[in-house]
Amino acid sequence: MGCCCSRRFFEEENGTVRYQLINGRRYHNLSSSVYFLANDDEEVYRLSRYHNAIKDIWVGLFHSPVEEKLRQGARVIDIGCGSGIWILDVARQYPNSNFVGIDISPILPTEGLPSNVTFIQYNVLDGLPFEDSSFDLVHQKFMVCAFTEVQWEEKVIPELIRLTRPDGWIEILEADAILISDGTVTRRIAKAFHDFLVSKGINPSIGKEIPRIFENSNMFSEIKHRQKTIKLGKRHGESGEETLRFCISGLSSARGTLSTSMNLMPEHYDALIETMIIETEKCSTDFIQHRICAHKRI
Ligand SMILES: C[S@@+](CC[C@H](N)C(=O)[O-])C[C@H]1O[C@@H](n2cnc3c(N)ncnc32)[C@H](O)[C@@H]1O
Numbered sequence: 001m002g003c004c005c006s007r008r009f010f011e012e013e014n015g016t017v018r019y020q021l022i023n024g025r026r027y028h029n030l031s032s033s034v035y036f037l038a039n040d041d042e043e044v045y046r047l048s049r050y051h052n053a054i055k056d057i058w059v060g061l062f063h064s065p066v067e068e069k070l071r072q073g074a075r076v077i078d079i080g081c082g083s084g085i086w087i088l089d090v091a092r093q094y095p096n097s098n099f100v101g102i103d104i105s106p107i108l109p110t111e112g113l114p115s116n117v118t119f120i121q122y123n124v125l126d127g128l129p130f131e132d133s134s135f136d137l138v139h140q141k142f143m144v145c146a147f148t149e150v151q152w153e154e155k156v157i158p159e160l161i162r163l164t165r166p167d168g169w170i171e172i173l174e175a176d177a178i179l180i181s182d183g184t185v186t187r188r189i190a191k192a193f194h195d196f197l198v199s200k201g202i203n204p205s206i207g208k209e210i211p212r213i214f215e216n217s218n219m220f221s222e223i224k225h226r227q228k229t230i231k232l233g234k235r236h237g238e239s240g241e242e243t244l245r246f247c248i249s250g251l252s253s254a255r256g257t258l259s260t261s262m263n264l265m266p267e268h269y270d271a272l273i274e275t276m277i278i279e280t281e282k283c284s285t286d287f288i289q290h291r292i293c294a295h296k297r298i
Pocket residue numbers: 033035037039047048079080081082083102103104105122123124125140141142143146
């Protein structure tokens with residue numbers, strides 16, 4: 001089946017290409033970033049909707065022991081904050097603390113922000129515009145598709161460590177990008193997704209490597225790693241239903257590039273995903289997530 005996609009580029013007045021529309025979804029167009037998910041309103045809705053499910057699945061907004069510091073007044077940064085919903089939720093509960101959300105995409109909230117929240121559009125790979133040791137809590141969630149494995153090791157994790165104060169915490173909630181399933185269609189999509197990620201230098205299971213990378217830096221006095229398997233589908237309750245919705249809308253967000261790499265027409269790609277949803281009700285499909293909390297040495 002041949003691929004046929006509609007692609008349009010949108011330029012600034014100076015001729016820089018700002019973003020591209022592929023089959024009706026908007027994507028960034030920065031050669032410095034491998035990130036390939038959409039950055040439009042539909043994606044903002046996907047990320048915001050899953051926020052509440054994640055709070056239930058992991059019981060709370062964070063696991064690092066920083067509650068007391070946050071009550072008294074701390075500085076927190078969320079890198080790749082997406083819709084900003086995590087930062088806004090924590091900021092409302094801790095009015096004495098200050099919060100910064102960073103994202104490469106122009107999807108950050110701009111109106112009605114609490115006075116203790118700032119959002120900045122920035123590429124973390126360029127190095128963030130903050131002094132060393134600026135934050136008590138450095139938080140990052142669901143960035144597996146944003147960086148190559150080399151970028152994680154050489155740029156991202158060193159930058160997170162640089163920004164964290166001694167006695168501060170880094171907390172990363174990450175997902176394995178590849179679903180584990182015994183369904184034929186789901187396995188076909190998972191295999192294609194895996195090959196696509198590897199071709200870009202992305203490690204689909206970087207979450208389980210993060211504790212080792214932290215360990216090797218020798219900058220932490222404590223590293224905690226918890227792994228959870230979330231079973232997809234309605235029969236596994238609200239978390240299963242919401243997680244299925246999140247994964248399916250993620251595949252739809254990746255359609256611009258993934259349908260091309262699978263050499264599929266967009267309609268055929270969508271039909272495969274519909275079949276995957278039906279299959280999930282009969283087959284077992286697992287989504288693995290990792291939570292890593294690391295305490296920086298004093
Ligand atoms: C899957 S979303 C996760 C968003 C948010 N952390 C959440 O859990 O809802 C990944 C986010 O990373 C952002 N991103 C990708 N590459 C980035 C980079 N190099 N610097 C900053 N943000 C980046 C994307 O724009 C997107 O909003």
